[in-house]
Amino acid sequence: MTERQKRQIRERLKERVAVLTIRAEQADLTLANCPDESDLATEITRHNLDLALREREHRELREAEEALKRFDAPDYGLCEDCGGPIGTARLLARPSTRLCVCCQAEREEPALSAA
Template identity: 35%
Template sequence: MKKKEKEMFETLLKERRAELVATATSAKDNRLVLEREDLPDEVDLASSEADQAMNMRLKDRELILLKKIDKALLKMQNDEYGICERCGEEIGVKRLEARPVAELCIRCKEETEKLERAFAD
């Protein structure tokens, strides 16, 4: 990978990481926990609980993405970024542009998904 491309991906990953951290901090600061007494009826309570469950799932996804970004940044420091963890080949720039935290080249990712589908059926 060219130095300029690596710098571009590093900047992109750091910016996305900062966005995720800012979002998490903002959500934490603005969190409003509703008590049962604050909700007029059971429909409101059920709706509130569903909203909270969806927000928790979103936060889980953001945390997973944050960990993947940190892993990618660490790989950059070790000059391992853009190398497929399975076959050791370079991950294509187009794939990294689409998914900067990609750990597998497109060929290995497709093989992995094919195996997963086979076991799911």
């Protein structure tokens, strides 16, 4: 990985942390007052979807912050399962990833088989 690519990855991590932090601060998860049951059901569904999105973004924020902390460590960019290098293109696309493509596929395979 070149120094330029490292700078790009670090900047993407910082940008993602900033965006997700702003979204978390602006989150409005209140239920509106609904005049009837169907409006209430719609509002509850919207609320549950918003809540799931916020939880996902919070998890992504944690992952990005952790990646920034370990960025300068010698093992950043190495797969946690096999120890091999994670491709630069993968790190540019998802800087917080901890697994190479092969190991990620192995982890997802049982879940896909069960579905």
